Amino acid sequence: MKNYLENYRNKKIMITGGLGFLGSNLAHSLVKVPCEIILIDAMLPLYGGNYFNIEEIKEKLKIEIADIRDKDKMNELVKGQDYIFNIAGQVSHLDSMSDPFLDLDINARGNLVLLEACRKYNSKAKIIYAGTRGQYGKLEYVPVDEKHKMEPTDIYGVNKMAAEHYHLIYNRIYGIRSASLRINNTYGPRHQMKHGKYGILNWFIRIALENGTIKIFGDGNQLRDYNYVDDVVKAMLLTGSNEKSAGNVYNLGSGKQIKFIELVEEIIKTAGNGKIEKVPWPKERADIEIGDYAADFSKIKKELNWEPKVSLDEGLKKTIEFYKRNKEHYW
């Protein structure tokens, strides 16, 4: 477990979206070796940023409240960084439809700001971009591999895909080493729990813990693929530390597809609380629903030696335990 962290010893590391779910969990791993971490976060209301996420490790890192869309700030901040974990983003599928300009501004232009900053002021940085399974859209075959065509069903997916392409183009043309992870649905501690617009599994955990009713759209038979956040963090760290990853994209996955309804039953069982109700699909959800999803992660397994270690059972237990203990900081 320690080897891949050794690459980060004494290095300068920047994490955009650093106070959010993935960013803060990544920081929790990185502080295990001495290194210089700066978390960049715009702390936009209703997004995932939460100071409590880094409460226990705040002495070991710096925080800068800044937006990746801010050219002047990014031009300064990228200077001297060895690694940039580029995670900041608008992450709601539904919000990308109701405000496509905001999604474009953050998820496309914001990433371009970061890349241009690197081109001008630090082309030596290695960038790890948080892409998404949402780039694929409806699948032509399952499990999906990286060669699958991308036809996103919503504006979020289009702009995330565009930004992934920007990273790959800057890698190829300017030699700014960049790699993208097409991240699966991810759950675990330090996710925002105030609404269900993204991170639906975490949202369901909240409902279950409050002994509420979890609404399932349709029959709930669509297949889903979930990763526990620690596994995703490890994938990001392996991608950052392995030179082979530059210019590449990698799927993450669990290898254990599960029906959506069974997942919810598992949450209720583990939480020891909550009920299920099946309701018809609301139009705005049905419009962007992608159907069955399962990822083939053999590429990252082979090239970077990553595979998920945390079972759904174990991950749910850890997650529920975390939120029971820290409820007041997330509810």
Added chain:
Amino acid sequence: MKNYLENYRNKKIMITGGLGFLGSNLAHSLVKVPCEIILIDAMLPLYGGNYFNIEEIKEKLKIEIADIRDKDKMNELVKGQDYIFNIAGQVSHLDSMSDPFLDLDINARGNLVLLEACRKYNSKAKIIYAGTRGQYGKLEYVPVDEKHKMEPTDIYGVNKMAAEHYHLIYNRIYGIRSASLRINNTYGPRHQMKHGKYGILNWFIRIALENGTIKIFGDGNQLRDYNYVDDVVKAMLLTGSNEKSAGNVYNLGSGKQIKFIELVEEIIKTAGNGKIEKVPWPKERADIEIGDYAADFSKIKKELNWEPKVSLDEGLKKTIEFYKRNKEHYW
């Protein structure tokens, strides 16, 4: 020839980029039937807009100088339109690399402004989007069909691709009938002739007419596929008038691939002037070069009954004739 034009009789038609190359040639076809045409153009310096392009038909249409990025203007202009030919754009591959933000702003955000305007004020319009072969990037197989993966080599290609996806998403989710043509290299009358940043074939025609030296990068053996502008205009009109096209993308092509060097020899022969010099690839061109390109256009042939009619020989003659006659308006 007249049938597909009949669909536009007495209709309201808006053309973005209407004073440019494709837009103005399209207008020249449309005025053959009585219809209400409005050309929208931002007349950005160095872009393709040219009042002379519509000099002979200016009594038959309206012109509005407006930018597709202007929300208020677009919200007003789309009202009541039956057809929107959405052609406006930044079209230089090289400029998209030197100023990626401008390219993003026009080619991604601008198209989103237009689509949002339609969603709010005119969801009945049929939109025909001018996509590009540049969306594919380097080809995995030749000729390329519409199922080929899109991995653009430059920012221009990424943003044009993103905008195509926006159109398809607005078609699927909001029922705004949209179709995209992945337009090939196109040449012919009414193209800007002031620089060679886009429309290289037209630029070479100018050099030949001035008895200058046409510089070929490398050996010039890469395959290219060219369409004469009248064929492209016909494809746009067929796409607009056929309901089957909604939600679809179509390649255009000539069916006659030609080596770049042979094309230049043909220009010199037809112009009766000009010389060739082979020079090494400049880095910024080599970076975004896509290699051989040839398009499979069997989908549009089958579904919309389109095929190119104008041979390279004939097209070059017409083009050279046009510029000889109208030099002062383009040089």
